[in-house]
Amino acid sequence: MKLIEPYIKVDEAILSLDNGGRFYNFFTEAEDGVISQAEIGKVAGLFNDRQKTVLFFELSISSLDATAKADVISKMDENLQRSYQKYKPQELLPSEADSKGVISSNAIITGFPTLIESKSELTGFILVPISTGKAMTFIPIPIIDHFDVYKMKDELSSETFLIAHAKNAEKLPEHKKIKVAGVLKEFKLKKGEEQVNRKYLEINYFLNKESV
Incomplete structure (x- = not known):
């Protein structure tokens, strides 16, 4: 999980993202008016993860106004445009994430997180893949053993939605308004006696709303 410092000005965003990519990206050029996945990947520290690249991009331009966002998006090459259309995140409130969120899709949720510290407060489990020679098997482990889990709420409702990040990551600021992606x-x-499926957001990035 990584804290994002969003672009404040459109010129800053374009200059940063139109960077030519890494040294081995022979077909990209800096400041040529075209933004590629490789160039965003350089800024984000990513390589071939298209879904995560789009997530980083969308959060990084989230503080720009609609006109500025459209200007940056218009610089995308065709391959990046296709990835953007496929993986563009839903923007949701915690109170609507459970009903409107699409599993396996990117999402950005804005609200106020509170860490769940007691195992008795959350008894669900996730399936973790384990390699056993040539085969892959899945074992259930408590979600709260694998992640730091938070209840997130918004200003319009007392309803909460669960968000989670790896335990070795820095903890989120509690009771402050943030965006998580x-x-x-x-x-x-x-x-x-029953088991039911419940949605949660596995966080890759966050943005401190109170600082922008």
Whole structure:
């Protein structure tokens, strides 16, 4: 999980993103008026992860106004345009993420997080892949053992949505308004004798709303 410092001016965004890529990207040039996936990947520290590249890009331009955003997006090459259309994140409030969020899709959620510290407060589990020689198997482990999990709420509702990041990452600021960006996933929650699927956001990036 990484803190994003969003672009404030359109010229700053274009200059940063139209960077020519890494030294081995022979077919990209800096400041040629075209932005490629390789160039965004250089800024984001990514290589071939198209979904995560689009997520980083969308959060990095989130403080620009609509006209400035459109200007930056218009610089994308055809391949990046296709990736952007495929992986463009949903923007959701915590109170609507459960009903409107699409599993395996990118999402950006804005709200106020509170860390869940007690294992008794959240008893769900996720399936983690384990390689056993030539085969891959999945074992269930408690989600709260694998992630730091937060309840996130917005200003319009007391309803919360779960967000999570790896335990070795820096903890999110609690009770402050932030944007988190990641991929919507599911975990299994035991209710009585039944198991039900519940959505959560696995966070890749966050942005401190109170600082922009």
